[in-house]
Amino acid sequence: MPEQPRHIRLGxxxxxQGAFIGAVHRIAAxxxxxxxxxxxxxxxxxxxxxxxxxELHIAPDRSYASFDAMAIKAITKVAKTDKEGNLxxxxxxxxxxxxxxxxxxxxxPIACDAYGQCAKFKPAVYEFxxxxxxxxxxxKNPKKVWP
Numbered sequence: 001m002p003e004q005p006r007h008i009r010l011g012x013x014x015x016x017q018g019a020f021i022g023a024v025h026r027i028a029a030x031x032x033x034x035x036x037x038x039x040x041x042x043x044x045x046x047x048x049x050x051x052x053x054x055e056l057h058i059a060p061d062r063s064y065a066s067f068d069a070m071a072i073k074a075i076t077k078v079a080k081t082d083k084e085g086n087l088x089x090x091x092x093x094x095x096x097x098x099x100x101x102x103x104x105x106x107x108x109p110i111a112c113d114a115y116g117q118c119a120k121f122k123p124a125v126y127e128f129x130x131x132x133x134x135x136x137x138x139x140k141n142p143k144k145v146w147p
Contacts, residue, residue, distance in 0.1 A: 007036045013067050016042030016052030026056070027136055041067045 015022015042052040046065035053063030078093040126142035
């Protein structure tokens, strides 16, 4: 029997309590059964961000109050300490480290360009033909109506 591929560990920015589109993305990730939501900065309000993470069974140490906190990985790659113990983070080095990070998004790989744009904007309009969650099926419910 072939070995099952490992699930992609997903971190979400935004989409916490009261955010409709976050729930849609999480439903799509569950339907695909290739993603595990393991981290998130789910709201600009730290209390709501952590409460949302708890509701979604995200470990407290993987719940962040902001995207900046999630970006600490890039900061630790480039931070330098001088002889006196002062910490320096070069602006260009940090920018380059952030842009070098690659993320697997629900719609494919996400990477940032030289201007900080991390996704291509592709507007679309979807129509929910039923509000019953059991009928959710991408392409059918919701149905893409434009373009």
